[in-house]
Amino acid sequence: MIRIISEVTGIETHFPELIGLLPARGCEYREVSADVLQTDADLVRALGEYDVIVTCDQHTWTRDILSTTTRTKLLIRVGKGVDNVDVEAAKEFGITVANTGSANASAVAEHTMALLLAAVHHLPEADKQLHVGDWDHISQMRELKSATIGLAGFGAIAQGVARMLSGFVPKAILAYDPYPNTEMAKQLNVQLVDFDALLAQSDIICVHVPLMDSTWHMFNKEAFDAMRQGAIFISIARGHVVDENALYDALVSRKLKWAGLDVFETEPLPADDRLLTLDNVFGTPHSAAHSVDAMLESQRQAAEQLLEFADGKAPRHAL
Numbered sequence: 197m198i199r200i201i202s203e204v205t206g207i208e209t210h211f212p213e214l215i216g217l218l219p220a221r222g223c224e225y226r227e228v229s230a231d232v233l234q235t236d237a238d239l240v241r242a243l244g245e246y247d248v249i250v251t252c253d254q255h256t257w258t259r260d261i262l263s264t265t266t267r268t269k270l271l272i273r274v275g276k277g278v279d280n281v282d283v284e285a286a287k288e289f290g291i292t293v294a295n296t297g298s299a300n301a302s303a304v305a306e307h308t309m310a311l312l313l314a315a316v317h318h319l320p321e322a323d324k325q326l327h328v329g330d331w332d333h334i335s336q337m338r339e340l341k342s343a344t345i346g347l348a349g350f351g352a353i354a355q356g357v358a359r360m361l362s363g364f365v366p367k368a369i370l371a372y373d374p375y376p377n378t379e380m381a382k383q384l385n386v387q388l389v390d391f392d393a394l395l396a397q398s399d400i401i402c403v404h405v406p407l408m409d410s411t412w413h414m415f416n417k418e419a420f421d422a423m424r425q426g427a428i429f430i431s432i433a434r435g436h437v438v439d440e441n442a443l444y445d446a447l448v449s450r451k452l453k454w455a456g457l458d459v460f461e462t463e464p465l466p467a468d469d470r471l472l473t474l475d476n477v478f479g480t481p482h483s484a485a486h487s488v489d490a491m492l493e494s495q496r497q498a499a500e501q502l503l504e505f506a507d508g509k510a511p512r513h514a515l
Contacts, residue, residue, distance in 0.1 A: 198223040198506060199267075201242060202250035203233045204274045207495045214499040221506035230254060236261055243268045248505060250274060250498055251281075259285035270505050274494045275485065276300055279407045279434060283515055294501055294511040298352035299493035300485035305356030307484035308402050308432050311456030315428045316340060316400070320478040338399075340364040346398030347371040348414070349405035349433065350381065350388070357402060358384040370394055374410075395422040400430065407434035415439065420446035426453040432484050435461040440471065447474050458484045 200218070205227045208215045218225050233242055233255065242249055243265040250272045251257070257271065259282045273281060273295045286293045314320060318334045325332065345366050347354040350373035358369050362384065369386045372394040381388050394401065401423065405411045415431075416439040423429075429452050431438050440461050446452045455471075457479035462469070464481065471477050501511035 198248065199246045200225045200248040200250070200502060201233075201246045202227045202498075203230060203254070204250050204252055204495065204498065205229065207250070207499055210492055211496055211499045214496070214503060217503060218506060221503070223502070223506050225502075240264045248272065248502065250502075253277070253280055255280065257281040257286070262286050262289050262291060265289050265291060270294065270511065272296070272498050272501055272511070274498050277406065277434065278515065292511065292514050294514045296494040296497040296501075297513045299497050300487075300490035301352040301356050303487035303490035304353045304404075304432060304484045305360060306487075307458065307480070308353070308357050308404075308430060309360050311430050311432065311458065311479070312345075312400060312402065312428070314478065315430070315454040315456050316343070321475070340366045342367055343399040344368045344370060344397055346389075346394040346401045347386070348391075348394060348401060348403045349373055350376050350386070351404060351406075353432075354402070354404040355380055355384060357404070358386050368397075370398055392422065395419055396424070398427065399424060400428040402430040403433045403437055405433050405437055407436055411437050413437070413439040413442075415443070417442040417445070420451060423451065425451060427451075428453055429455045430457075431455065432458045435459040435463060444471055444474070447471075447476055450476075452476070454478075458482055 200223055208227055215225055233239060239255060239261050244267055246268055248270045249268055252274050257280060262282060262285050268291055270292045271281065271286060273293065276295055276298065278293060278295055281293055283293045317337050322334055341364065343366050345361060347357060350371040354371060361369055370389050371381060371386045372389055372391045376388045378388065405414065414437050420442055443455060447455055453476060455477050457477065459482050497513065501513065504511050
């Protein structure tokens with residue numbers, strides 16, 4: 197009997213036609229509320245009782261925790277990022293880690309556009325004016341047709357942003373990626389450049405890189421100093437890609453005109469964090485990927501990978 201536990205609820209409700217196929221494959225499937233897998237001890241216990249664990253971003257699966265496994269062979273992270281899982285340690289202890297691919301790429305790309313357009317059109321500032329009866333027109337708004345937009349990273353999300361941007365006919369779309377998809381760049385009329393050129397030439401920079409050793413504090417004091425005066429910065433990847441102390445200084449000095457942020461180094465972000473005291477910062481609480489459509493697609497892909505595992509196949513999004 198293959199025992200499966202999921203702390204992501206709703207998969208069985210939304211995809212009964214998939215989950216319903218598991219019993220015939222010798223699987224027992226169980227969904228539990230978040231408080232069942234809450235402590236490190238709960239995670240250790242699950243690693244000894246279940247063959248497959250479907251998880252989210254609420255826990256950190258460390259080497260110490262993963263090393264206790266006596267049964268688990270597959271850990272499915274519903275979502276794209278796996279920075280809360282020590283993937284190399286999991287492999288060492290015989291656990292395959294899978295995510296749900298680019299199920300949320302469209303949602304995050306749209307959210308990027310929402311933050312970008314809000315900054316370009318000064319919507320946070322204009323909304324505050326409206327609420328206090330200030331009818332003076334903001335005169336510093338730009339149109340994207342006069343802007344060079346830089347994408348740090350050129351994976352599925354950044355490609356989605358480039359596709360959406362094309363309708364605005366910007367002056368140029370640049371992208372930096374150490375392993376670029378040159379064919380996709382050509383199709384989307386994106387110019388691939390090195391990181392220094394991206395910083396120096398972009399009026400707006402959108403961050404879409406994964407968190408790894410090479411991208412930790414990728415945007416630091418040196419990077420912000422190299423950006424154009426009055427640039428707009430959109431951060432929607434992972435909080436630690438950005439050195440928030442350097443970001444704060446760049447915003448206070450007005451080196452950066454606006455920062456639209458969805459991710460932070462500390463999450464949840466304290467309400468009294470000094471970034472939130474600045475009038476040129478706005479954002480959202482790491483919610484870019486949380487559209488109904490994205491969550492359903494992520495759940496569907498998790499269910500399909502459960503069936504693949506039950507059939508003795510490698511899950512399609514195994515890392």
